[in-house]
Amino acid sequence: MKIIVCVNHVPDTETKVKVGADGKTIDKSGVNYMLNPFDEFAIEAALKLKEQFGGETIALSLGPDANKETLRKALAMGVEKAVLLKDDAVRDSFSVARAISEELKEMKPDCVLFGRQSIDYYNEQLPGLVAEYLGWPSVSVVVKMEAKDGKLVCEREIEGGHEVVETTFPAVISAQKGLNEPRYPSLKGIMAAKTKPIEERPAKQFPAGVEVLSMSKPVAKAPGRIVGTDASAVPELVRLLQQEAKVI
């Protein structure tokens, strides 16, 4: 089975966001990047599929050279090959999805895994867009996955429960926390990842669909009120919730 896992390189969750000089994107100075957290679950799922069915695993990322760092993390976890679709511009999901889909059509995988969502722009769009461009079924926000007898049975998280979804390969899967416990890269894996070649080609260009007009910081909340330090403050808290906030 040929398994491709798409990975994104995103600002560390501790990042203090400053608006950049263009007023539309963040100031990148001093920002550390990391493998998008949800993509770790996708990588683990890819490695498990390979353990079950054999074949090969390939990590794919579209972005600047810096994304190689994230590809190396995937290699260190045990993915065999990595491909960078090089693109230095900031792109929206609409164009990234087209570029990745064109590449995937040539690579002809049996399964493409994604993280549920990138934690930079929170788009949660790529898996569905790519599935549609490939004409494949998909299951998103997957917390359980079992491939057996030519069938793929997944559970996806919905409000207040799970949907059990049945489909077949080739398929697109987007991984949610809970799907598995991502393995830590072994020391051997980390060493090997340093020397594994990363294939590189320019990303195909497609028109964008979303234009950012401006970026701003949310208005900071006025400091709240400490009502007290022990149970004697409870009646006052209840009064405030009922009469001032009117939320209960």
Added chain:
Amino acid sequence: MNILAFAEQRDGKFKKCAYEVVQAARRAADGLGGTLSVVVIGKNVTSIAPALGAYGATRVIALEDDRLERYSTTAYSKVFSDAAAKESPSVIFFPASQMGKDMAPRVSARLGAAIAADCTAFRIENGDVVATRPVYAGKALVEVKVTTAVKIFSLRPNVFTAAAVGGGAPPVVESVRPALSDADFAAKVTAVKVSEGRPDVTEAAIIVSGGRGLKAPENFKLVEDLADVLGAAVGASRAVVDAGWRPHDEQVGQTGKTVSPSLYIACGISGAVQHLAGMSSSKYIVAINKDKDAPIFQVADYGIAGDVFEILPALTGELKKALGK
């Protein structure tokens, strides 16, 4: 100009986000000088469609087939896109619910319509929709415009108002049997496992959330008791989810759920940036933490700088009295 809205239903009942989306789309249609059509998909949905009238729907397209009783990513996005192609809308609204977020990208690819996802506000400016969406875990906001001919906006649940307005004429409901073949059900839902009891954190009006300050999994009983008096959902920090004290689907934060309840009560939670990312858009925040310098107090409207083991039972008791339970 035609505006379309997708009204989500499950088990023959509209979700609250359906009303939010219809009402927001009505505002957009009025602002753009366009006409609004609402699309409902499912089994026998014609009968429930009139309920959308109170939220501003004047015309409802009910796409019906017994096979559409449960959600199917492939079938729902196909029948929606086919209906949209006939209506040639300029703007389409979806809820950013689990169904909406799954469907919208497929519809986007089919119609060549880009999406501004998970919007928390929008305004009409020069005949166009300008939407606001939080990025970088709510640490920044962007204002965006969609530049494709057909524009899709998905709206974050629990943020837009859904207030029924009485008195209007009921909507015109058109029942349509969409073209479907078995191949359109390449992925299909065969069962739904419903978690019993409390509401989901993304839908709840009130959330009571617990963190490591609760000390042990069994002490979450204190959080649950408070939640039950309020009819609230139970949330959790990642620390207690990773420790196995609470299920994954309760995790609030950057790598968990983004929530916007009217009241969020954080108990024994320090307020790490990754946690704040998921809940800072709550309308009111209450923090109970014995460390008065804990960062959670910086976003809290009201706080008690005390011990959860003392405050929670007292608060539950006081609320029982106040709410007559």
